[in-house]
Amino acid sequence: MSPRKDPIRFFFGRVWSAFIACIILNPIPYPFVKPLLMMFSILIADDHSIVRHGVQHLLKSFLPSVVISEAETFKKALSLLEQQRFDLAILDIHIPGGDNVAMISKLQAKQADLKVLIFSSYEERLYAMTFMQAGADGYLSKDASNQEFERAVKTILANHKYVSQHVKEESLHQVMSSGGTYTPAIQSLSKREREIAQLLLTGKSTSEIAILLNVHISTVSTHKSNLFEKLHIQNMLQLSSLFKVNQRDESE
Structure with missing residues (x-):
């Protein structure tokens, strides 16, 4: 006479066998494995x-x-x-x-x-x-x-x-406020703001930039303030880092 099977062990043995069979025969439904x-x-x-x-x-x-x-x-x-x-x-x-x-x-x-x-x-x-x-x-x-x-x-x-x-x-928030499109902050700068940013990065002062662009110093200061606000930065070190990181190879 064969020994009596433990019903709990028998049940979990069947469940485990079925689980392994599913993995072997059809692994796709089990991405967690x-x-x-x-x-x-x-x-x-x-x-x-x-x-x-x-x-x-x-x-x-x-x-x-x-x-x-x-x-x-x-x-x-x-x-x-x-x-x-x-x-x-x-x-x-x-x-x-x-x-x-x-x-x-x-x-x-x-x-x-x-x-x-x-x-x-x-x-x-x-x-x-x-x-x-x-x-x-x-x-x-x-x-x-x-x-x-x-x-x-x-x-x-x-x-x-x-x-x-x-x-x-x-x-x-940026997408919602710009009509459904996302634009990186640095790409949102106007042509003049980008020009002033580049001149600032060469070490030019606001007065020197004003002379170069033939505009009033207050105009340069306003553009500088606006571009800092758009980029969410507070100083020239952050401006330099941001422009460097966004630089792409000319060959690309």
């Missing part, structure tokens, strides 16, 4: 070793099987992309050899399907949408919590875009 079984390859491109170490530690806390490579310069990041395939590049804006939106197209020229998360200390509201429009899949401040970092990485690996709630709300 894929991250558990898939090994991701991620490139961390940042010139600060302590940041690379911290990011690596965070990644391994929620992606135990992740394969990680590091680059301390943009040139090395490009070189690594020539040698192997990556699912995601976590990129700092202020990396030697980079510093502008042209980095995105250069990375994706090496690997067309590469996902890019900008991870930067640069202020989100000034830079996030600029990099998103340039082709990045996400933008995250280095001030973000560990939980938000995990959420950003998982969102992008699941083929979605990621920006913080604050950036979403500000972008929506």
Whole structure:
């Protein structure tokens, strides 16, 4: 006589068998299984070793099987992309050899399907949408919590875009107030405002600019005030950084 089967163990055994069969025969309806079984390859491109170490530690806390490579310069990041395939590049804006939106197209020229998360200390509201429009899949401040970092990485690996709630709300406000289109702040400058900004960046004073443009000093001051307000900046350092980041290669 065969031993009596435990009904609870028998029930869960049948459920488990059915679950495994579903995964093997039809894995598509179970997207939550894929991250558990898939090994991701991620490139961390940042010139600060302590940041690379911290990011690596965070990644391994929620992606135990992740394969990680590091680059301390943009040139090395490009070189690594020539040698192997990556699912995601976590990129700092202020990396030697980079510093502008042209980095995105250069990375994706090496690997067309590469996902890019900008991870930067640069202020989100000034830079996030600029990099998103340039082709990045996400933008995250280095001030973000560990939980938000995990959420950003998982969102992008699941083929979605990621920006913080604050950036979403500000972008929506801009779209609503401009009649349904989003225009990066730097592109909203008038021709005269852009001209004055460029002259300011060469070190010219308001009085020197007034002489060059044959206008009153108060006119230059008004344009300067307006462009600072449009760009949400307070000083020349921010103006210089913003124009540098938005610079694209002439060959593009």
